[in-house]
Amino acid sequence: MAMTMTQKILAAHAGLEEVTAGQLIMADLDGVLGNDITTPVAIQEFEKAGFDSVYNKEKINVVLDHFVPNKDIKAAKQSKTCRDFCHKHSIKNFFDVGKMGIEHALLPEQGIVTAGDCIIGADSHTCTYGALGAFSTGVGSTDMAAGMATGKAWFKVPEAIQVVLKGKLSPFVSGKDVILHLIGLIGVDGALYRSLEFCGEGISSLSMDDRLCICNMAIEAGAKNGIFPVDDITIQYMEGRSQRPWKVYEADDDASYVKTIEIDLSSLEPTVSYPHLPENTHLAKEGKNIKIDQVVIGSCTNGRLEDMEAAYQILHGKKVAPDVRVIIIPATMAIYKECLRRGYTESFIDAGCVVSTPTCGPCLGGHMGILAENERCVSTTNRNFVGRMGDISSEVYLASPYTAAASALTGTITDPREV
Amino acid sequence: MENAKGTVFKYKDNVDTDVIIPARYLNTANAKELASHCMEDIDTSFVQKVKSGDIMVAGWNFGCGSSREHAPLAIKTCGISVVIAKSFARIFYRNAINIGLPILECEEAADQIQAGDEVTVDFNTGIITDLTQNKEWQAQPFPPFIQNIIDKGGLMASLKEK
Numbered sequence: 001m002a003m004t005m006t007q008k009i010l011a012a013h014a015g016l017e018e019v020t021a022g023q024l025i026m027a028d029l030d031g032v033l034g035n036d037i038t039t040p041v042a043i044q045e046f047e048k049a050g051f052d053s054v055y056n057k058e059k060i061n062v063v064l065d066h067f068v069p070n071k072d073i074k075a076a077k078q079s080k081t082c083r084d085f086c087h088k089h090s091i092k093n094f095f096d097v098g099k100m101g102i103e104h105a106l107l108p109e110q111g112i113v114t115a116g117d118c119i120i121g122a123d124s125h126t127c128t129y130g131a132l133g134a135f136s137t138g139v140g141s142t143d144m145a146a147g148m149a150t151g152k153a154w155f156k157v158p159e160a161i162q163v164v165l166k167g168k169l170s171p172f173v174s175g176k177d178v179i180l181h182l183i184g185l186i187g188v189d190g191a192l193y194r195s196l197e198f199c200g201e202g203i204s205s206l207s208m209d210d211r212l213c214i215c216n217m218a219i220e221a222g223a224k225n226g227i228f229p230v231d232d233i234t235i236q237y238m239e240g241r242s243q244r245p246w247k248v249y250e251a252d253d254d255a256s257y258v259k260t261i262e263i264d265l266s267s268l269e270p271t272v273s274y275p276h277l278p279e280n281t282h283l284a285k286e287g288k289n290i291k292i293d294q295v296v297i298g299s300c301t302n303g304r305l306e307d308m309e310a311a312y313q314i315l316h317g318k319k320v321a322p323d324v325r326v327i328i329i330p331a332t333m334a335i336y337k338e339c340l341r342r343g344y345t346e347s348f349i350d351a352g353c354v355v356s357t358p359t360c361g362p363c364l365g366g367h368m369g370i371l372a373e374n375e376r377c378v379s380t381t382n383r384n385f386v387g388r389m390g391d392i393s394s395e396v397y398l399a400s401p402y403t404a405a406a407s408a409l410t411g412t413i414t415d416p417r418e419v
Numbered sequence: 420m421e422n423a424k425g426t427v428f429k430y431k432d433n434v435d436t437d438v439i440i441p442a443r444y445l446n447t448a449n450a451k452e453l454a455s456h457c458m459e460d461i462d463t464s465f466v467q468k469v470k471s472g473d474i475m476v477a478g479w480n481f482g483c484g485s486s487r488e489h490a491p492l493a494i495k496t497c498g499i500s501v502v503i504a505k506s507f508a509r510i511f512y513r514n515a516i517n518i519g520l521p522i523l524e525c526e527e528a529a530d531q532i533q534a535g536d537e538v539t540v541d542f543n544t545g546i547i548t549d550l551t552q553n554k555e556w557q558a559q560p561f562p563p564f565i566q567n568i569i570d571k572g573g574l575m576a577s578l579k580e581k
Contacts, residue, residue, distance in 0.1 A: 024564040041448045041488055049575035067446060074446035124486040124510055140488035140514035142574050150578060154564070188433055189480035193509050222480060224509055277433060364442035364485070383484060385437040387460040 002252035004160040005227050006195040009135040009249050013118040021159040029059065030134075030244075031113060032147035033121030035103055035360075036064040040081045041141035042122055046148055054089050055151035061093040061112060061121075062086050063103040066360045071367035101332025101358045104128040104216060104300035108208075109332055114238055115230045116247030120144065120153050125300045125382065127218045130227035131211035133234055133248060137225045158224045160195045161186075162257040165202030167266035172416040174310065175210030176302055176380065176400035178263065179217040180271040184281030185261065192222035194258065197251060199229060202265045208237045209306035216301045217382050220278040270415050272378070273398040276386045284403045287413025294377040295326045295408040296389075297401050298356075299363045302380035303331025305338055307401040312344045314405035314416055315351040321411030326353035327362060327369045353408070365389045371396075378407040420542040420569070423500035423521065425473035428465060429534035430458075432478035436511065439482065439490040453489050454496035471498035474540070476532045478504065482511025488518060495520040501540050503547060503558070505529045516565055517574040523547065525558040 001018050003011065011019040013027040034042055039062050054060055062082050067075035079096075086094035093112060100106065104125050107113045115133035119126065124138035139153065147153050163182065183190070196218045198211075206214070211228050218226030228234070230248045238246055270284035297303075297311050308330055320326045328348050330336040336357060339345045345355050362369030363381040371377055371390030376397065379389065384396035399407070402416035409419050438460045440453055447453065458465040475494065481504035482490060491514045494502065501521040515522045521542060528547045532538060536551040545558040561569065571577035 024562060037442075037445045038486065038488070041492075044448060045575050049579050066442075072446060078446060078448070122486055122488075124484065126486075138486040138510050140486050140491075140510060140517060142488060142517035143513060146517075146574050146578055188483055189506065189508070192480065192506060219510075222483065222508060364437070364445075366442055366445075383435075383437065385435045385484060387441055388437050392460045 002254040002256065004195065004197055004255045005229065005249050005251040006135055006160060006197065006225060007157055009116060009118055010155060010157055019157045021157050023157045024154060025157060026152050026154055027118050029120060029147055029151050029153055030117040031059050031061060031119040032144060033061045033103060033107065033119065033123065033126060034144045035066050035123050036068060036079050036082055037066045038122035038141045038144060040078045042144040042148065043081060043085045045142050045145035051149040054148045057090045058092045059151070060091050060148055061107060062091060063095045063106060064097065064100050065102050065358065066364065067366050068100065068359055069097050099333065102300045102303055102360055105303055105331035108132060108212060109334060111238070111241035111243045114242040114244055114246040115234060116249055120147050124219045125216050127223065127225045128212055128216040128300060130215035130218065130225050131208060132238065133228060133230035135225055135227065138219060158193055158195045159258045160197045161191050162260040163196055163198045164200035164260060164262045165198060165265055166200050166262065167202050167264045168205040169265045169268065172402045173268050173270060174400045174402060175206060175213035177268050177271045178265065179214045180273050180278065180281050180398060181268055182263065183217065183221045183278045184271070186221055188220060188277050188279045189222040191218065194223055196221065196223045196226040198226065203228060204231060205265065207306060208233060209304045212304065213301055220382060270400060270403045270417070272403060272413055273384055275384050275395040275397070278384060278398060284399065284413060285415035285418070290376065290413045292324060292378050292407055292411060292413065293375040294369060294371065295324060295404050296362050296369055296377060296379040296381060297404050298329025298331060299360065299381040300331065301382045302401050303329055303335065305335050307380065308335060308339050308344050310401040311405040312347055314402060314419060315353065315408065316347045318351055318409055320352040320408045324408055324411050326408045327356060328353050329356045329359060331358055333358065362389055378404045378413060380404050422542065423472065423474060423540040425470070425500055425538065427474050427476050427532055427534055427536045427538050428469065429532065430475070430477040433480045433483055434477050435484040436482055436487050436490040437484055440487065440493045445487060445489055450492050450496040453493040457493040457497050466497065469497050469499065472500045473498060474538050475499050475502045476529055477502065478529060479506050481507050483508035486510045488514045491515045491518055491520045503528055516568055519569065519573045523558040525556050528556040528558065
């Protein structure tokens with residue numbers, strides 16, 4: 001029976017020769033992840049059920065990234081709960097302020113996740129690691145607790161949608177535009193319960209940062225995971241970085257897909273998702289009349305080095321529009337440091353932006369850039385739901401770092417090719 | 420499992436976890452505190468009106484967005500006995516099962532049931548009855564694997580038994 005890439009990884013981790021879509025399996029996990037919001041709930045469940053040890057202290061990852069540096073006393077307590085638990089159980093990959101980064105930028109960067117892995121994370125954007133050719137998916141805190149205790153998780157083997165990419169992206173068009181375009185095509189539940197399997201000659205022109213961004217937002221189409229085949233670009237990224245040997249899985253040529261979608265990368269233009277759903281896509285060039293109050297460049301979607309580079313390309317030597325607050329958040333300490341070394345940080349500050357240490361903060365309306373009533377933000381984050389970044393009348397427009405930076409200069413939604 | 424009976428609160432498609440429980444309240448894992456803010460960004464009166472046993476009905480892709488288990492937990496703690504929707508986002512689906520919030524997928528019921536209707540659900544048969552409209556629908560039953568988790572009282576309880 002022919003299998004997709006996702007199905008092959010799941011079969012291998014369930015100790016089965018083959019699996020078919022719809023089958024319920026119990027799979028061995030290479031990693032379990034949680035953050036400062038979801039881990040405290042997982043710890044409650046773990047302790048309530050009476051477990052006193054974790055299955056493997058090297059395979060559990062706890063990253064304090066959402067409300068850190070702690071925004072208030074309650075958030076500080078949640079961080080402390082995580083910290084105490086990790087110390088008690090000698091969790092190796094515990095990332096506190098100073099070492100932390102946004103989890104889905106940090107784990108690939110540190111080589112903690114690698115090709116062929118089966119990973120669960122109590123954060124919906126755990127699907128990011130599909131960029132490395134891993135199966136990874138978001139779960140809740142109880143699944144995290146069960147994963148910490150047993151090293152296993154149950155899955156329903158997903159059907160797949162094949163996304164064939166051809167051609168090459170034009171200048172100022174990036175991975176973010178690819179995934180926003182795709183979500184615009186299929187809708188926020190267009191891939192519900194399914195895997196999004198990317199393939200085609202077009203992927204060879206996509207960098208790892210592009211692929212990480214694309215897989216990151218697979219969940220915004222409802223997908224269980226997004227996944228890219230492993231090629232030279234993946235291998236190059238993993239070499240000298242991956243903490244464990246990787247394994248390459250390939251989809252069978254005759255694997256079955258419920259649908260095949262073709263995207264010509266060369267035809268894509270800078271794309272923006274208007275409120276209040278990521279599927280509400282428009283072209284950036286059509287947004288000239290939409291005045292904005294804030295820009296956020298960062299997050300697990302677009303806080304990586306290439307994203308900072310894109311922002312720098314647009315903002316260097318310029319000034320942001322007088323009435324716009326611009327918040328730039330490199331996603332990890334390594335990226336933060338590299339921005340300093342390359343002079344990006346100084347350039348951002350000279351342009352009138354603030355540069356924050358890593359945090360998820362504004363993306364989910366936590367802290368570091370909350371919106372007042374009727375305010376609008378162009379953001380490189382991943383969700384634009386009602387009230388996501390602040391007051392329920394505020395609006396979030398999702399875009400690439402190029403588009404967000406260009407909009408920061410003009411004060412309205414702007415195509416980066418026009419600045 | 421006991422039957423559910425209650426008054427319906429009805430919502431549209433793509434009810435996301437940010438409106439079920441906004442992230443500004445996620446600095447606590449206290450279920451009662453979370454429940455006191457449930458749905459407030461799309462329905463400010465929900466928390467005042469909801470009674471133990473009431474039923475939530477919605478369209479496609481209920482619970483999309485974040486993996487926060489605080490969302491089904493807030494709904495459950497408010498007293499909602501079952502959520503009936505056309506479909507559920509996958510992480511919400513898992514979380515609801517794992518924490519023991521009953522959920523049912525039934526497109527016709529989700530279409531036809533109106534806000535304020537009195538509805539009962541028989542979990543053994545999957546039959547949804549609208550007493551106000553005198554109509555009945557059959558929901559998709561859970562696969563035995565998942566039914567077993569529910570019967571054991573949630574995922575952690577089912578693990579402990581092994």
